[in-house]
Amino acid sequence: MRLALGQVLYKQLRNAATTSEEKKEDKDSWVVVIQQNFELYNPSAYHTKLAKRSIYKWPNDLVVASDFIWYHTPQLASFGPYHHGKKHLQPMEHHKERALYRILKRSKASLSNFVNSLRQVEQELSDSYDDLDHQLSSYPFLKMMLLDGCFILELLLSDGQPNENSSDTYEPIFRTDGKLTNTVAFQDMLLLENQIPLLVLRKLLEVVERREIKDDAYLDCLICNFYEFKSMPIDRPGLHVLDVYRKCLIMDSTTEEQTTPSVGFIKSVFLQCEPWLYAISQGIKRILLAIPILVFRLLSKQISKPGNMRSAMRFHEAGIEFKKGNNSGLKISFDEKHGVLTLPYISIEDHTAAIYMNLMAFERMHPKIQNHEVTTYISFMDDLIDTAEDVSLLCSRGIVRNLLGSDEDAAKVFNKLGDGMTFTPDEELYEDLQSYVASDWNAARAYLKRNYFQNPWSILSLLAAIALLLLTFIQTLFSVLAVTKGK
Incomplete structure (x- = not known):
């Protein structure tokens, strides 16, 4: 009886030891698998396979x-x-x-x-x-x-x-x-x-x-x-x-080379002098405009400098004009000299959001795409359009064609396009825009144009006020001179 009991205990201990060793081998088996995979790993094979891919699932x-x-x-x-x-x-x-x-x-x-x-x-x-x-x-x-x-x-x-x-x-x-x-x-x-x-x-x-x-x-x-x-x-x-x-x-379809026709001697001289004439005319314009701006600053409250402006309405209030591009793909350009922001035409329809979301997803997934033009464009438009007023302004300039129910719906399209996307903004363009709207001169000129130069009557009233102020200043000056001479 004792012998049989001892044999049973021996078998149990041996089975326990065998099970322990098997469990240890199971725990270490993944290490062996990784080691084997490492020895077979070929980095070039992965890159070769990646280079052949062009159709992806959404992240x-x-x-x-x-x-x-x-x-x-x-x-x-x-x-x-x-x-x-x-x-x-x-x-x-x-x-x-x-x-x-x-x-x-x-x-x-x-x-x-x-x-x-x-x-x-x-x-x-x-x-x-x-x-x-x-x-x-x-x-x-x-x-x-x-x-x-x-x-x-x-x-x-x-x-x-x-x-x-x-x-x-x-x-x-x-x-x-x-x-x-x-x-x-x-x-x-x-x-x-x-x-x-x-x-x-x-x-x-x-x-x-x-x-x-x-x-x-x-x-x-x-x-x-x-x-x-x-x-x-x-x-x-x-x-x-x-x-x-x-x-x-x-694609930019305006990059074709164009031959310049020959011009006469007088016209060629004028073309060479045109930059100087433009600079002189701009100087005169600034001088003439400086007078009403100075008067405006003296008679009214100080204009606050615009901050980090991005929406279309705020850019417009800062004096920036909007212009529709002409067959230039998704190219956005800003003429800092004249304060004109040129944007490509876009039609907002029911399928617009889906198309641009898939284009941006493709740019993100495909490794051979270096310049994410669609993502950069949508990034800028998402910043530019916040409210229905922004859409209305761009529609009035022919840049946006809204085929949805309202301008608010169109604004929601651009705001929704930002969900989950890693944007790549054009930093140089942003810097030029912020530099323009941060200028006191541009802000004052825009305010003056918006509030006093919108119709002939406001212009006449402003000119009358300036003339009256000048006459008052001249009368005061002559009175001072007459008193001085009398002494």
């Missing part, structure tokens, strides 16, 4: 900061794998198949030609996506690229005119005036998570046109025309529709 902090889910979620059609298969997007799958059938019928090419063309670049297409589900097999991925690519291509090729077939008269999608075209184009095709590589469209076009296409110039023009941009060459190959839209938006 989680932006998803949390944004109150509107349609900023990053398609409403009618999914493009690419991130939102593919969602229930509310299924009705549009029928129209994707229709797009494929339309292209097949028009091109008279076989379906296998389209599939084989995409299969040749399948790996490159899958590498374009960040955080792609590895469980997605080849067959559904190629089918998705084919149907999505045909749908977008058929949209871009739509000319708004019905075909000879009378059934196209009621076409809801593949016409520029289709009932659903605008929603798909502006709310779904311009979402960061809802993109397919432009390479898909190029490979499909090669099959349709039966020739090799070496660049995306034709596709770039199709996308620019589709979104009513002026057709212009894109400096670098486009990655997807959102990328081409951004390039069209920020």
